[in-house]
Amino acid sequence: MAAISFPFETVLIANRGEIAVRIIGSLRKLGLRAAIVYHEVDAATPAVALADVAFKISGRTPVSAYLDAEQIVTAARTVGAGALHPGYGFLSENAGFARAVTAAGIAFIGPSPEAIELMGDKIRARNFVERNGFPVAPSAIEESDPSTFLARARSVGAPLLVKPSAGGGGKGMRIVRDLDLLEDAVAQARSEGQRYFGDGRLYIERYVEKPRHIEVQVLGDAFGNVVHLFERECSVQRRFQKIIEETPSPALSAQMRQRICETAAGIARAAGYRNAGTVEFIFGGGEFYFLEMNTRLQVEHPVTEMITGVDLVAEQIAIAANRPLSFRQPDISAQGHAIEARLYAESPERGFSPTSGKVLMLDYPHEQGVRVDSGIAQGQSITTAFDPMLAKVIVHAPTRDAAVAKAIRAVKDVVLLGCETNAAFLARVLADAGFRSGEVHTGYLDENPTIASGIDGDPDEVTGLLAVAALVTRPVRDAADAVPALHAAIGDWRN
Amino acid sequence: MFHKFDLGGVTHELWLAPTVNGYHLHILDGWSGPVAFAEEAAGHGSLTVAGTSKAVAFAVDGDVIHIHMRGRTRSLRYVDPLRALASVDGDDGHNVARAPMPGTVVALKVVPGDAVTAGTVLVVIESMKLETQIRASQDGIVERLHVKDGDSFDRDAILVTLSQGN
Numbered sequence: 001m002a003a004i005s006f007p008f009e010t011v012l013i014a015n016r017g018e019i020a021v022r023i024i025g026s027l028r029k030l031g032l033r034a035a036i037v038y039h040e041v042d043a044a045t046p047a048v049a050l051a052d053v054a055f056k057i058s059g060r061t062p063v064s065a066y067l068d069a070e071q072i073v074t075a076a077r078t079v080g081a082g083a084l085h086p087g088y089g090f091l092s093e094n095a096g097f098a099r100a101v102t103a104a105g106i107a108f109i110g111p112s113p114e115a116i117e118l119m120g121d122k123i124r125a126r127n128f129v130e131r132n133g134f135p136v137a138p139s140a141i142e143e144s145d146p147s148t149f150l151a152r153a154r155s156v157g158a159p160l161l162v163k164p165s166a167g168g169g170g171k172g173m174r175i176v177r178d179l180d181l182l183e184d185a186v187a188q189a190r191s192e193g194q195r196y197f198g199d200g201r202l203y204i205e206r207y208v209e210k211p212r213h214i215e216v217q218v219l220g221d222a223f224g225n226v227v228h229l230f231e232r233e234c235s236v237q238r239r240f241q242k243i244i245e246e247t248p249s250p251a252l253s254a255q256m257r258q259r260i261c262e263t264a265a266g267i268a269r270a271a272g273y274r275n276a277g278t279v280e281f282i283f284g285g286g287e288f289y290f291l292e293m294n295t296r297l298q299v300e301h302p303v304t305e306m307i308t309g310v311d312l313v314a315e316q317i318a319i320a321a322n323r324p325l326s327f328r329q330p331d332i333s334a335q336g337h338a339i340e341a342r343l344y345a346e347s348p349e350r351g352f353s354p355t356s357g358k359v360l361m362l363d364y365p366h367e368q369g370v371r372v373d374s375g376i377a378q379g380q381s382i383t384t385a386f387d388p389m390l391a392k393v394i395v396h397a398p399t400r401d402a403a404v405a406k407a408i409r410a411v412k413d414v415v416l417l418g419c420e421t422n423a424a425f426l427a428r429v430l431a432d433a434g435f436r437s438g439e440v441h442t443g444y445l446d447e448n449p450t451i452a453s454g455i456d457g458d459p460d461e462v463t464g465l466l467a468v469a470a471l472v473t474r475p476v477r478d479a480a481d482a483v484p485a486l487h488a489a490i491g492d493w494r495n
Numbered sequence: 496m497f498h499k500f501d502l503g504g505v506t507h508e509l510w511l512a513p514t515v516n517g518y519h520l521h522i523l524d525g526w527s528g529p530v531a532f533a534e535e536a537a538g539h540g541s542l543t544v545a546g547t548s549k550a551v552a553f554a555v556d557g558d559v560i561h562i563h564m565r566g567r568t569r570s571l572r573y574v575d576p577l578r579a580l581a582s583v584d585g586d587d588g589h590n591v592a593r594a595p596m597p598g599t600v601v602a603l604k605v606v607p608g609d610a611v612t613a614g615t616v617l618v619v620i621e622s623m624k625l626e627t628q629i630r631a632s633q634d635g636i637v638e639r640l641h642v643k644d645g646d647s648f649d650r651d652a653i654l655v656t657l658s659q660g661n
Contacts, residue, residue: 470520
C-alpha cells in the first residue's frame with residue numbers, strides 16, 4: 001500500500017488524544033502530511049507535537065472546540081488539507097459535518113452523509129435491517145395496530161421486555177418471563193409511561209438474558225466491494241462503557257461466527273456502505289440480533305488489526321481516495337487472539353470517580369506482541385475536560401489463554417505515576433475466573449461488584465509501600481540518620 | 496519518633512532506625528525488620544525487605560509519594576508532623592473548602608470579604624457531567640478564592656479559604 005499515490009497530500013485530523021496519534025502513524029506510513037486542530041489545553045500533547053501542522057481552535061469549553069464544524073472546516077482549508085479524518089466521537093457521526101467537509105471540496109474519510117443518517121436513526125436503521133431480511137430482536141409495536149398488540153406481543157414469546165415508546169433511561173421498563181403476567185406488566189408500564197413521559201404507548205421486544213455484545217468490522221469501497229474483518233467481543237462493560245475487548249469471541253462456534261460476520265457484511269452491502277464501519281449485535285441464547293451500526297472507526301479497532309494484519313486507518317484513507325479494496329474476503333485471515341484493555345483516568349475502587357493529576361512518570365510495557373496506543377506524555381496534566389480514556393493496551397498471542405496472561409502482564413507493567421488509573425482493576429478483570437472461562441455478559445461487572453471495589457489488605461504489599469515511602473521521604477530518613485549508630489545497633493534489643 | 500503516612504484513608508505510623516548495613520523499619524502494630532532501598536536511576540530502584548528484592552518506580556510530588564511495585568500503583572501521603580501540629584493547635588481561624596473530586600469550576604458564588612453561614616454555597620463545580628455545590632462547613636468570612644471560573648482542579652485541591660472573622 002505504501003507505493004500508491006493520493007489525490008491529496010495533507011489530511012486534517014479533527015480529533016485529539018490517542019486516536020489522533022494513531023491516525024498520524026498511518027499517514028506517515030502512507031507518506032501523507034498530518035495536520036491537526038487542537039484546543040489550547042491540548043497544546044502539550046503528543047498528537048500536536050507529532051503533527052506536521054497544528055491549527056488552534058477555541059470554544060466555550062475544550063470539548064465544544066472539537067465540536068465546532070465551522071472552525072474545523074476553516075482549519076482544513078487554511079492548512080490546505082485535501083481530506084479529513086474525524087476519528088471517533090466528536091463530529092465523526094455527524095452527517096451535517098460530513099456534508100460541510102465534502103462541500104468544501106475536502107474528502108471526508110468516512111461513509112456518505114446518507115449512510116450516517118440512516119444508521120444514526122435507530123428506528124430507521126432497525127427497519128432497514130429487518131426489511132433486508134437480517135435478524136432484529138422480535139418485537140411488537142403497539143401503534144402499528146393497538147387492537148392486536150397483546151396477541152402480537154404473545155407471539156414474540158417470553159422473556160419479553162416491555163418499554164414505553166417514548167422512553168429512555170430504563171424508566172417504565174419491565175421484564176416479563178411468564179406470559180400470564182403480560183397483561184399486568186403492560187398495564188403497569190403504560191401507567192408509568194404516562195407518568196414519566198406523558199405518553200402511554202408501548203413497545204415490546206424479546207429480552208435477551210445475559211446478553212453479550214458482539215460486533216463485526218466491515219470495510220466497503222466506492223465500487224460496491226464489502227468485506228468483513230471478523231468480530232470483536234465487547235461484553236466487559238460498565239454502564240455501556242466498554243472496558244475490555246477481544247477477538248475472536250470466546251462465545252461463538254465457527255459456524256455462528258461465519259453467520260454473524262456474513263450478516264454484518266450483508267447489512268453493509270445492502271446499505272451501499274463505503275469506508276470502515278462496525279455492525280453491533282446482541283448475542284444470547286444462541287441467537288443474535290442487530291443492535292446498531294457505528295459509521296466510523298471504533299476505539300477497539302486495534303484488536304482486529306492485530307489478528308488480520310490490516311491497517312484499518314490506511315484502508316479508510318485509500319477508500320476515501322477512491323481506490324478499490326486491495327483484497328477480497330478470501331484474502332483476509334485471522335491469526336491468534338487479541339485483547340485490548342482500556343486505561344482510564346478513573347478509580348474503580350471509589351465508584352469509578354474520575355481522577356486527575358500531572359503525569360510524573362510514564363513507562364509502557366515493551367514486549368513482542370504488545371501494542372500501546374497512547375495520547376499522553378510525561379509532564380502532561382490529566383484533567384476532567386475530556387473523556388477519561390488515556391491509552392489502550394493491546395496484546396496478541398497464539399491462543400486466548402496466552403493472550404490473557406500477556407494482557408495481565410502488560411497492564412501490570414504500565415507505570416503511570418501522578419494520576420490514579422484503573423490499571424489494577426483491568427488486571428483483576430483479566431484474572432477473574434468468569435472472564436478467563438469466557439462466560440461474561442454486559443451485566444457481568446455489575447453482578448460482581450468486588451472486581452471493581454478490589455480487596456485490599458495484602459499486608460506484604462502495605463509493608464513494601466511503607467518501606468519505600470519511609471526510605472524516600474527525607475524527614476523520615478534524616479530522623480533515622482540523626483540517631484547515633486551505636487545506639488541504633490541495639491535497637492532490636494530495646495524492644 | 497513516629498512518622499505518619501496515609502494510604503487509602505488509613506494512617507500508618509512507623510519509624511526507621513539505622514543499622515550497620517541499612518535500616519530497620521518499625522511499623523506501629525505491624526511488621527518490623529530490615530529494609531533497604533537502592534536508587535538505580537531517577538525514580539527507579541530496588542527495595543529489599545527481609546532479604547527479598549523488588550523493582551520499584553516512584554515519584555515524589557510534595558508530600559505525596561507515588562509508587563509502582565508488583566504491578567500496582569499506589570499513592571501515599573506523608574503527614575508532616577510540623578504541619579499536622581500547626582493545624583491542630585494553631586487554630587488560626589482558617590477553614591478551607593476542598594474539592595471532593597477533580598473537576599472544573601462552573602460558578603463562584605462568593606467574593607472575598609463575604610460573610611457566610613454554614614451551608615452557604617461557595618462554588619459550583621462540574622465533574623462527571625454533574626454539577627455539585629461546595630458549601631461552607633462553618634460560619635466565617637471568605638478570605639480567599641483559590642480558583643476562578645473555568646479552572647480545572649484535582650481532588651482535594653483547596654477551592655476557598657474562610658476565616659472565622661471574630
